[in-house]
Amino acid sequence: MTPALARALERNTALVDGTLDRLLAPTSDFPETVRKAMRYSLFAGGKRLRPTLVLAAAECCGLSPRRALKTAAALEMIHTYSLIHDDLPAMDDDDLRRGKPTNHKVFGEALAILAGDGLLTKAFEAAAENAADLRLEGRRAAELVRVVALGAGVEGMVGGQVADLAAEGQARRLGKTAAARALEAVHRRKTGALIAASLDAGAILAGASAPRRAALRAYGESVGLAFQIADDVLDVVGDKAKLGKRGSDRDNGKLTYVALYGVDGARAKARALAEMAHAQLKSFGRRAAVLHELADYVIEREK
Amino acid sequence: MTPALARALERNTALVDGTLDRLLAPTSDFPETVRKAMRYSLFAGGKRLRPTLVLAAAECCGLSPRRALKTAAALEMIHTYSLIHDDLPAMDDDDLRRGKPTNHKVFGEALAILAGDGLLTKAFEAAAENAADLRLEGRRAAELVRVVALGAGVEGMVGGQVADLAAEGQARRLGKTAAARALEAVHRRKTGALIAASLDAGAILAGASAPRRAALRAYGESVGLAFQIADDVLDVVGDKAKLGKRGSDRDNGKLTYVALYGVDGARAKARALAEMAHAQLKSFGRRAAVLHELADYVIEREK
Secondary structure, eight states: OOHHHHHHHHHHHHHHHHHHHHHTOOOTTSOHHHHHHHHHHHTSOOOOHHHHHHHHHHHHTTOOGGGGHHHHHHHHHHHHHHHHHHHSTTTTOOSEETTEEOHHHHHOHHHHHHHHHHHHHHHHHHHHHHHHHTTOOHHHHHHHHHHHHHHHSTTTHHHHHHHHHHHTTTGGGSOHHHHHHHHHHHHIIIIIHHHHHHHHHHHHHTTOOHHHHHHHHHHHHHHHHHHHHHHHHHHHHSOHHHHTOSSOTTTTTOOOHHHHHHHHHHHHHHHHHHHHHHHHTGGGGGGGHHHHHHHHHHHHOOO | OOHHHHHHHHHHHHHHHHHHHHHTOOOTTSOHHHHHHHHHHHTSOOOOHHHHHHHHHHHHTTOOGGGGHHHHHHHHHHHHHHHHHHTSTTTTOOSEETTEEOHHHHHOHHHHHHHHHHHHHHHHHHHHHHHHHTTOOHHHHHHHHHHHHHHHSTTTHHHHHHHHHHHTTTGGGSOHHHHHHHHHHHHIIIIIHHHHHHHHHHHHHTTOOHHHHHHHHHHHHHHHHHHHHHHHHHHHHSOHHHHTOSSOTTTTTOOOHHHHHHHHHHHHHHHHHHHHHHHHTGGGGGGGHHHHHHHHHHHHOOO
């Protein structure tokens, strides 16, 4: 990571964390038990990739990142809810996440489900507030909410998780080409859709044109897939302590990019996707500096 | 139920069901497994109370109900997601709902969780589309989404479910006054908040003034609580076959209005709340006919 990116990430993380802290402040209407459960996973050391992408996309299109903070927080809340629900016993049944006990291990399953539901719902509240604060015109305010919902929902992230569950066990019976296609389809939705929505949301807040929105979405789709491939590589070659995981996907018999292409092949694929991401940023000039650096960072990170 | 209300409900149900059917139509991006699970619970014989309230509130404020259909569908999707998640083994662990096996009994827990998540997310997509279709101005479009999120989230319905889980077992240790206060606090949020949001959402779509919105919200809060009390009465005196339930809340040792006030006392309370609801409708004149009838219906219904 370059010093410039490190500074940008540090600044954005502080801003986003402050916004999340305010959005989840104690009020008389907010039951303390679920508030604690929501905050536990929100402040469990996430990389803040999605909010950083919201802020960087907004900046890229001429809006001060500070004016996009509630939407950035919304995308992080959606990401966090998806982790809480994915970790549940009925889903991936994970005990650890980022080296800490998962939400349901600490708060019980019922509260973990409700904390996830609460985060997803509050995300839309926060995005709507951002639209109101910026006095977005009606069509654009509606488009912001719609883009976030499509990225998060059955056409996006939820659909990806459904496809992932369905693919379990099927992968072994597929040939390599079919397996590769199935794997990419899962990850384009499970990770890629919300990342693309993060960039689009930032662009919408900034009043960006349709071609600029499309370029940022395409950047996000490439970066999202590259991020997932890097995850698969890290799962094999990474430092378990840094990753905070107990088992690996390989141990669980999951289909991965490394299983399909080997470590070197997977790394080459991630690198090619990062190049595609860079290419989408041409028209933005120097304003896209953070996004350029992020495209390299997602494939070079160590956790 | 009067013939006029029966006709209104029949017409609205047909319109809402048609809208839900279109919103959950098969597309290449919509995984079939989760689509089936979502539709199973959406079309399981719900009373369509919340969407009817959206449409009636819109009409009351001068907007054709047909122009509020996507928001009406959104409120029904949120109600349905909450039932799916509440029925999960980690929550109320119910096998039957409206006389049919619950979602997780048919599709498994993982898909039931995801179907709920998908419905909640699609609700916001639908509400945002409604705002765009009507060309609502920005502040109003944002307010629509915010009101729905607040009614559904930790300050509303999710918070009510959290309080309900926390109250289990505690009720026995409370005196009658404290128990009554705790019970009302749970139901004002668990049922009342989303019902009040349904009315407010219809009013917002119609461009209603703040006092009209407040009157309709107050109507909704009274009707919501009356609805819940009527539920408790039905649980004791109702026809189990019509209710489609196996056990009763009394069997499960839950605190209810009947346990606190007896059947007659609970009925009197529901009647008083219905009267308060009627009083809120004064300024709307004859346009509020359906809402007047609904206030009586919720306490007189047999299922």
